[in-house]
Amino acid sequence: MIQTLSLRQKINQFLHILFPILVTQIALSAITFFDTNMSGKFGTADLAGVAIGTSLWIPIQTGLSGILIGITPIVSHLLGSKKEKDVAYQVMQGIWLSLIVSALVLLIGFILLSPILNFMNLENSVRDIAFRFLGAISFGILPLFGYTVLRSCIDALGQTRVSMFITLIALPVNVGLNYLLIFGHxxxxxxxxxxxxxxxxxxxxxxxxxxxxxxxxAEPFINLRLFRDFHSLSLRSIKELLIIxxxxxxxxxxxxxxxxAVTLLMSRFDTMTIAAHQAAINFASTLYMIPLSICMSLTILVGFEMGSGRLKDARQYGWLGIGLAAILSLATALVLLFAGSHVASLYSADPQVISLIQHFLIYAIFFQISxxxxxxxxxxxxxYKDVNPSFIICFVAYWIIGLPTGYLLATYTNLGAYGYWIGLITGLAIGAVLLLSRLITVQRRYAAKDKAQPLHQL
Known part of the structure; x- marks a missing residue:
């Protein structure tokens, strides 16, 4: 990454970072998409079982991966402040943390998986598929979390094309293995x-x-001497990683x-409804890769500019990314509105399931915008390394407002399963407003400092 002096240069660098991340995220999402899609082609019970298994696994995977991607702003700040020699040490501490996280997940899963599935009101075939699906995935937990750390370092260096290349190799591997193992070819x-x-x-x-x-x-990683020297676990460094x-x-x-949680609560509905809900969520999650990729790009670029002390540039990158995401959300909304039936037919050949999926996708339009x-x-x-308020906002918006609202609408009105989606829309919209307000507050605080910066930094 380099310092940019004009808006055009910022757009070029932003797109240079963004495009490979977007391709990578879509490819990663496509792995889940093909898992769900190909399981659905095998049978409705398999689709529902994979849906339940995915609903239990994805929050754990993404949440714990989120802890590990805390290495991204740390490395970005080190690069911006010309402290490249410290990168190898920080990455090694990230690997140590990934090993600890993997061990905890495996232990907790071994103890709690059966009781959780037994507690749910599932058909026996669906429960069995969900249990064995999660058991199979557990063998890949260690490399997945290790890769999260490596990818965070790769992306923080601005080498997002490397991540893209790796993922594009992985996608056909996954699809090919699905073809062989799901259908027994x-x-x-x-x-x-x-x-x-x-x-x-x-x-x-x-x-x-x-x-x-x-x-x-490969270059430029060789110059950083990653994994060339052994660094023992440091509780102080692990604490720094955990703080972020x-x-x-x-x-x-x-x-x-x-x-x-919505999917699990919907286990009281029939298998067809569960399958349709999960198919709609799966496609909406694929579209979500667009704002998520912009999010990851902004963390890298804003972190780099903040590490260099260029506060004005950090602000400009922030609003550039948010504006682009808002524009693209309108395009994805049009896809859901006018091509819903075609999307639904990707997941099932059953006309009733297709109809249900199409209805769920209409609701997905609204939370795409949020x-x-x-x-x-x-x-x-x-x-900006301003991370604590965000998780408080997300907790309040999604769990204190969104989920209870959905439960009340689904339970005490005739909306049924759609009530949960209205609750999700409510929580996401409130979260968006509160997060935007927090960003404005943070940027105003830094704006006061920006005025005191030398002119060449403005």
Missing amino acids: FGFPRMGGVGAGVASAITYWVIFAIALLFIYR GVPIGFSIFFETAVFS DAIATPTQGVLRG
Whole structure:
């Protein structure tokens, strides 16, 4: 990354960082998409089982990955302040933290998975598929969290094309394994939805291995001497990572977990409704990769400018990203409005399921717009290392307002399952307004400092 002196240069650098991240995120989302889609083609029970398993796994994965991506603003600030020699040490501490996180997830999952699934009112076939799907994915937890740290470092260096290349290799691996393991082609076992879990676990090992190879042997990583020297675990450094990463992780967890909570609460509805809901959420999540990619790009760029002390440039990048996300959200809303039936047919051949999916997608239009504001705003705040208020806002908006509102509407009105979606829309909209207000407050505080900066920094 380089210092930019004009708006045009900022747009070029922003797009240079953004495009590979967007491709990467879409490809990663496509892994979940194909897991869900191909399981649905195998059978409705498999689609529902993978839906339940995914609803339990995704909040944990994204929340804990959020803690680990706390390394991104740390590395960005080190690069901006010309302290490249400290990057290798910080990345190694991130790897230590990923090992601790992986061990905790495996232990807790071993103890609590069966009781949680038993507590839910699921058909036996759906419960069995969900249990075995999650059991299969557990074999890929260690490399997945390790890759999260490596990718955060790669992206913070501005080498987002490397992450894109790794993920584009992983996608056909995952789809090919799904084809073999879900449907049992070419002599492989016919595992149904469980095969999607096995395929994902293997894919996680593949991307981790490729990332290690790049970091150890390719430029510019060689100059940073990543993994050339051994650095023992430092509680002080782990604490620094947690101070930044835990609020980020909780913010992501609160947002993703509320969607999963809705899916779990909807277990009282029939299998067809669960499957349709999950299909609609899956496609909406794919569209969500656009504001999420902008969010990640803004964390890198704002963090780099703040590390360099260029406060005005940090502000400009922030509003540039949020404006672009808002414009693109209108385009995604049009896709959902006019192509809903075509999208629904991607997930099922059952006319009733297609009709249900199409109805759910109409509601998804509204929270796409809120996501376009809230998610990039969080990215800007992370670049400022202002992370604690965001997770408080997300908790209040999604869990104190959004989820209870959805439960009341679904339980005490004739909206049924759609009531939960209205609750989600309410929570997301309130969260977007509060996060934007927080950003304005932070930028005004820095604006006062900006006035005292030398003229060449303005």
